[in-house]
Amino acid sequence: MEKVIRGKAFVFGANVDTDQIYPGRFLELTAQEDLAKHAMEGVDPDFVKEVSSGDILVASTNFGCGSSREHAVITLKAAGVGAILAESFGRIFYRNAINLGIPVIVCPGISTNVEKGNILCVDLSTGKVLNETSGVTLQATPISDYVVTILSNGGIKPLLQNQLKCSG
Amino acid sequence: MHALEKILANAAGKEAVASGETVNCKVNLAGINDLYLQTLRSFSEIGARKVCDPDKVIVFLDHFAPPSTIKQADNQKQFREFCREQGIDLLMDIDQGVCHQILADKGLSYPGEILVVTDSHTTTHGAFGAFGTGVGATDLAIILATGRLWFRVPEIIRINLEGQLSKGVFAKDVILHVIGKLGADYGVYKAIEFTGPVLKQLSISERMALCNMTTEMGAKTSYIQPDEITLEFLNSKVTRDYKIYTTDQGYKYTAEHTFDVSDLKPQVAAPHSVDNVSNISDYSGTPINQAFLGTCTGGRVEDLAVAAKILAGKKINPRTRLLVVPASKSVFLEAMEKGFVQTLVEAGATFVTPGCAACLGTHQGMLASGETCITASSRNFPGRMGHHKAEIFIGSPAAVAAAALEGEIVDPSKYLD
Numbered sequence: 051m052e053k054v055i056r057g058k059a060f061v062f063g064a065n066v067d068t069d070q071i072y073p074g075r076f077l078e079l080t081a082q083e084d085l086a087k088h089a090m091e092g093v094d095p096d097f098v099k100e101v102s103s104g105d106i107l108v109a110s111t112n113f114g115c116g117s118s119r120e121h122a123v124i125t126l127k128a129a130g131v132g133a134i135l136a137e138s139f140g141r142i143f144y145r146n147a148i149n150l151g152i153p154v155i156v157c158p159g160i161s162t163n164v165e166k167g168n169i170l171c172v173d174l175s176t177g178k179v180l181n182e183t184s185g186v187t188l189q190a191t192p193i194s195d196y197v198v199t200i201l202s203n204g205g206i207k208p209l210l211q212n213q214l215k216c217s218g
Numbered sequence: 219m220h221a222l223e224k225i226l227a228n229a230a231g232k233e234a235v236a237s238g239e240t241v242n243c244k245v246n247l248a249g250i251n252d253l254y255l256q257t258l259r260s261f262s263e264i265g266a267r268k269v270c271d272p273d274k275v276i277v278f279l280d281h282f283a284p285p286s287t288i289k290q291a292d293n294q295k296q297f298r299e300f301c302r303e304q305g306i307d308l309l310m311d312i313d314q315g316v317c318h319q320i321l322a323d324k325g326l327s328y329p330g331e332i333l334v335v336t337d338s339h340t341t342t343h344g345a346f347g348a349f350g351t352g353v354g355a356t357d358l359a360i361i362l363a364t365g366r367l368w369f370r371v372p373e374i375i376r377i378n379l380e381g382q383l384s385k386g387v388f389a390k391d392v393i394l395h396v397i398g399k400l401g402a403d404y405g406v407y408k409a410i411e412f413t414g415p416v417l418k419q420l421s422i423s424e425r426m427a428l429c430n431m432t433t434e435m436g437a438k439t440s441y442i443q444p445d446e447i448t449l450e451f452l453n454s455k456v457t458r459d460y461k462i463y464t465t466d467q468g469y470k471y472t473a474e475h476t477f478d479v480s481d482l483k484p485q486v487a488a489p490h491s492v493d494n495v496s497n498i499s500d501y502s503g504t505p506i507n508q509a510f511l512g513t514c515t516g517g518r519v520e521d522l523a524v525a526a527k528i529l530a531g532k533k534i535n536p537r538t539r540l541l542v543v544p545a546s547k548s549v550f551l552e553a554m555e556k557g558f559v560q561t562l563v564e565a566g567a568t569f570v571t572p573g574c575a576a577c578l579g580t581h582q583g584m585l586a587s588g589e590t591c592i593t594a595s596s597r598n599f600p601g602r603m604g605h606h607k608a609e610i611f612i613g614s615p616a617a618v619a620a621a622a623l624e625g626e627i628v629d630p631s632k633y634l635d
Contacts, residue, residue, distance in 0.1 A: 065402050065491055067599045069597070069601055070600060073606075074578040074602070075580055078289040078580070080293065092599075092606055112402060115403065115406075116338065116599060117338050117578065118254075118336055118338040118353060118354050120354035120355040140406065141406055141407050146355075149357060210264040210266075210363065211264055214264065214266060215265070
């Protein structure tokens with residue numbers, strides 16, 4: 051896991067659900083490169099054209115609410131999203147993101163302190179979030195040790211691979 | 219401890235657990251839906267080869283039942299092959315219906331169970347005193363490989379329902395009202411327990427609707443303490459032994475809310491958020507293109523019964539289409555036996571194979587740009603059932619049937635004397 055993530059921000063509102071992140075009509079797709087074409091299509095059809103590797107999503111409350119579709123995380127990861135900062139997250143989305151190794155960070159005040167295109171620098175070890183464009187610094191809520199372990203292994207799959215090997 | 223905490227403690231092999239703690243629990247039943255082929259991919263990506271306990275796995279081909287594209291058909295084919303290879307006997311193929319209704323119909327949902335499905339509405343099983351929760355594909359793959367999964371023990375919120383429901387007001391109206399008051403993110407990461415005298419007025423079907431919709435408050439799980447209504451249902455369905463856990467006297471909830479439902483009117487959630495709730499009369503006269511009756515939220519026998527009552531001997535408005543999707547094969551058969559299917563078809567309903575159908579905007583009743591739908595399902599997010607410029611109102615099955623009849627949103631109470 052990268053300790054410091056730096057990228058430009060894309061800003062979204064409250065209750066952005068997984069149907070907006072990844073519309074239901076594409077759920078039959080299974081290849082990552084196919085999923086990547088539809089990231090955020092339900093809320094911002096231009097997102098995939100504008101996003102670059104390492105960019106950061108910023109949202110208000112309950113980002114990723116709704117369906118359990120892991121497609122919503124796979125599509126963002128495949129589109130290159132480096133981290134997601136929000137006031138709060140939908141719980142299944144949160145678990146899915148951690149499992150796939152995308153840092154999802156609860157950061158009070160983030161939704162009112164970032165504009166689209168601002169450059170953000172997130173230090174995952176301290177939880178410090180610096181908006182380089184405005185100079186504002188925010189403090190993220192610490193993530194649990196269990197979640198840190200998963201993220202530092204690059205997601206739950208590498209972690210499980212090791213555990214399954216150990217148990218023979 | 220709360221009953222839910224006791225369920226988790228038992229599954230984790232611990233004497234006690236407390237909210238906030240992370241526990242690793244044995245899962246009693248893990249369900250995979252056909253949308254999530256990624257589950258099988260993740261299973262293979264973590265290096266697993268053999269499903270830990272195939273008897274504790276159930277596969278549902280419900281979201282694409284029957285498949286509308288070659289890709290959907292291929293995904294389902296891979297699931298059937300996986301079941302064969304791994305010795306998973308509980309394959310619920312496209313004739314069976316929606317996962318949550320199947321689990322209830324077949325007696326696979328019971329008190330004290332840890333039930334994990336790749337579907338967000340797994341909160342439904344709180345109606346049976348189970349710990350039901352939805353997860354993503356990779357979490358489910360971990361259960362396939364190890365038989366266990368980690369959970370953060372949730373804080374528990376009590377929602378106490380007082381009073382007497384009026385004519386035309388259902389569990390769906392109650393839960394929409396609660397979500398409207400508390401907000402779509404009020405229950406995120408938390409469990410919601412329902413208590414109070416209103417529960418005695420609610421059948422299992424209605425309780426399932428109540429618990430199902432806690433997902434729309436972000437809840438991890440929900441709970442209703444099993445009582446004589448639960449036991450009567452379970453006695454007719456469940457053949458295995460189970461244990462009913464109870465909450466200790468003096469247990470301290472994270473929050474408690476009381477709602478008196480005596481004056482509650484039929485409710486509706488207006489576009490584009492489930493917590494955008496008001497009295498249905500506020501939207502009276504809104505023209506409706508499609509009325510949708512079905513899903514794990516509102517496609518049970520009682521839901522079809524109330525629609526049949528409203529539509530008996532009548533015809534739906536010619537500008538409105540009425541889609542009816544029985545939640546399961548068993549619901550379909552019972553509705554046929556009771557004559558509801560005949561009544562609804564004669565009134566102008568279009569029947570769809572039991573399954574998730576148009577609820578999630580993949581097939582079988584998509585909405586065009588500019589169209590308006592009223593649905594008995596659970597979500598009205600932008601683009602949920604088709605074009606993002608379609609508008610979706612959520613109401614009770616009675617509200618859906620009444621809107622189909624009138625061609626516009628209307629308070630259904632007057633049809634329920």
